[in-house]
Amino acid sequence: MILTIAVATARAVLGRRRTILLVLLAAVPALVALLARGSGVSATETTALTIDLLVVRAVLPIVALVLGTAALGSELEDGTAVYVLASPVARWQIVVAKLLVAIVGTFILAGVSTLVTGLVLATDGPSLGLVWASVLGVLVGSVVYCALFVALSLVTTRAFIVGLIYVLVWEGALASLFGGTRFLSVRQYVVGVANGIGQPPGAPFGDTLPIESALMLAAVVLVLAAALAVERLRAWEVRPAD
Amino acid sequence: MAAGPTSADPSTSAPPPASTPGGGAIVLDRVSRWFGNVVAVNDVSFSIGPGITGLLGPNGAGKSTILNILAGLLRPSAGVATVDGRPTWRDPEVYRRLGLVPEREAMPGYLNGEEFVTYRARLQGVRDPAAAARRALQAVELSGVARRPIGTYSKGMRQRAKLAGALVHDPVVLLLDEPFNGLDPRQRLHMIDLLRRMAGDGRTILFSSHILEEVERLAERILVIYAGRLAAAGDFREIRRLMTDRPHTFTIRSSDDRRLASELIADPAIFATELTDGRLSVRTAEYGALTRLLPRTARAASVSLFEVRPTDESLESVFGYLVGQGGGRR
Numbered sequence: 248m249i250l251t252i253a254v255a256t257a258r259a260v261l262g263r264r265r266t267i268l269l270v271l272l273a274a275v276p277a278l279v280a281l282l283a284r285g286s287g288v289s290a291t292e293t294t295a296l297t298i299d300l301l302v303v304r305a306v307l308p309i310v311a312l313v314l315g316t317a318a319l320g321s322e323l324e325d326g327t328a329v330y331v332l333a334s335p336v337a338r339w340q341i342v343v344a345k346l347l348v349a350i351v352g353t354f355i356l357a358g359v360s361t362l363v364t365g366l367v368l369a370t371d372g373p374s375l376g377l378v379w380a381s382v383l384g385v386l387v388g389s390v391v392y393c394a395l396f397v398a399l400s401l402v403t404t405r406a407f408i409v410g411l412i413y414v415l416v417w418e419g420a421l422a423s424l425f426g427g428t429r430f431l432s433v434r435q436y437v438v439g440v441a442n443g444i445g446q447p448p449g450a451p452f453g454d455t456l457p458i459e460s461a462l463m464l465a466a467v468v469l470v471l472a473a474a475l476a477v478e479r480l481r482a483w484e485v486r487p488a489d
Numbered sequence: 490m491a492a493g494p495t496s497a498d499p500s501t502s503a504p505p506p507a508s509t510p511g512g513g514a515i516v517l518d519r520v521s522r523w524f525g526n527v528v529a530v531n532d533v534s535f536s537i538g539p540g541i542t543g544l545l546g547p548n549g550a551g552k553s554t555i556l557n558i559l560a561g562l563l564r565p566s567a568g569v570a571t572v573d574g575r576p577t578w579r580d581p582e583v584y585r586r587l588g589l590v591p592e593r594e595a596m597p598g599y600l601n602g603e604e605f606v607t608y609r610a611r612l613q614g615v616r617d618p619a620a621a622a623r624r625a626l627q628a629v630e631l632s633g634v635a636r637r638p639i640g641t642y643s644k645g646m647r648q649r650a651k652l653a654g655a656l657v658h659d660p661v662v663l664l665l666d667e668p669f670n671g672l673d674p675r676q677r678l679h680m681i682d683l684l685r686r687m688a689g690d691g692r693t694i695l696f697s698s699h700i701l702e703e704v705e706r707l708a709e710r711i712l713v714i715y716a717g718r719l720a721a722a723g724d725f726r727e728i729r730r731l732m733t734d735r736p737h738t739f740t741i742r743s744s745d746d747r748r749l750a751s752e753l754i755a756d757p758a759i760f761a762t763e764l765t766d767g768r769l770s771v772r773t774a775e776y777g778a779l780t781r782l783l784p785r786t787a788r789a790a791s792v793s794l795f796e797v798r799p800t801d802e803s804l805e806s807v808f809g810y811l812v813g814q815g816g817g818r819r
Contacts, residue, residue, distance in 0.1 A: 248612070251612065255600070259599055327597050329562065332562065333560060333562070334581065335581045335613065336581060337581065484563050484564060485557050485591075
């Protein structure tokens with residue numbers, strides 16, 4: 248059943264125009280990497296900086312935001328969710344199917360973006376190790392961001408705007424300025440995992456969460472967000488105007 | 490129907506237990522629903538079994554809210570809605586027995602008709618989804634365009650695709666919100682025929698409409714909803730009679746309004762006449778009585794009739810009257 252819903256969701260979410268736009272967005276870091284190649288700084292530092300700035304802070308959250316809020320939110324918004332909800336399918340299965348589509352879509356785009364960007368820049372062993380570690384960090388980020396944004400689409404009809412504010416204001420500014428709020432930033436989980444696995448020399452990602460904390464917090468957010476999404480979907484109502 | 494053969498105040502009668510043989514009993518028990526300060530459905534109770542029942546009322550009366558509550562897509566603020574004794578709110582298992590045709594036109598436009606109905610069949614857990622989809626599409630005469638994307642469908646085609654998606658798992662209960670919207674006359678006849686056949690197989694069908702004639706043609710029983718309240722429920726002919734026998738107001742233009750007024754008021758069937766702005770208003774308790782009395786009286790008084798026009802024939806006024814009747818009996 249999860250697969251049936253996931254296939255239909257993928258067709259709905261990955262429309263031609265949206266996919267082209269997201270692919271173009273995901274290609275930007277690799278293009279920038281081509282320009283930044285051989286800029287003189289150490290390969291590890293350049294790789295980490297480019298991946299962090301362009302993929303982890305931009306491509307990953309934006310792709311997750313678009314796919315995470317569209318996976319279920321679009322159907323709830325236009326009323327076509329009724330055709331799924333008026334069926335004897337457990338609500339958790341619907342949430343899992345929607346999450347899977349958003350996560351897989353986000354990881355394919357942001358993961359490939361990380362990989363290509365990294366491979367353009369990495370020239371030695373440590374920097375190559377960092378690329379693969381970053382891909383795993385982006386996988387964790389894809390899961391957590393998508394869970395957050397799918398849940399958000401069940402909490403508010405303005406999920407995209409609220410999600411954008413979280414990414415830009417909270418993650419972009421506040422979490423970077425105040426170290427104490429790091430545990431509430433998905434970006435920190437991503438770089439925490441990348442740092443922990445890649446163990447790059449120096450601190451190219453800055454002062455990050457330890458990998459154990461990053462993984463544990465990511466798991467907590469995933470479970471809480473998914474549980475919230477299931478509960479909200481169980482109590483979902485058609486709008487009065489319908 | 491639980492509310493008795495005909496009742497203008499059915500909300501006060503308790504629904505009987507859902508004990509229809511073979512299932513398909515729909516019960517609404519003292520259900521209310523409000524959105525903020527707006528009461529959309531006000532203490533409505535009814536119980537229906539197999540056959541076709543029409544939910545009649547003007548736009549905004551609360552028909553869709555009632556159907557959505559029955560379909561488990563809206564939480565009742567008070568009371569309970571059940572299908573075969575099972576509350577519908579927060580219980581996806583009811584959809585094994587229930588099919589819904591929503592009013593909203595939006596459909597997954599990226600699927601074609603066949604994919605949509607097959608998808609619905611899979612979601613319903615039908616054993617052979619492809620075969621069930623073919624049967625459902627055939628039943629609604631949509632097989633010819635089944636491979637076309639729904640995004641290119643006309644309103645009537647969408648309506649039939651929605652119906653196919655609702656009946657693909659052969660539900661015992663079918664809820665349809667304004668199912669005739671967008672259908673041409675031939676499609677209407679086909680839909681009526683299809684719903685009659687389904688009802689003949691022992692299904693419970695509840696459909697909403699704001700058009701009296703539609704309900705008249707299809708429903709054996711009706712529920713009249715007005716301003717969120719159940720204004721009347723029961724056999725269609727009885728309700729029709731109740732609607733016809735209500736007080737009517739006519740505006741009359743004649744060669745001598747004053748004389749005609751004085752002659753008419755002498756008859757017990759007329760309980761008010763009024764002359765305003767050069768027009769005569771006549772209020773009567775019986776529609777038929779006035780139509781017989783008026784030409785006779787005018788001829789006897791040598792008055793020529795130029796115009797006779799009913800002034801309150803809108804459905805809203807009819808429904809309003811039925812609610813008033815209900816309130817009067819409390």
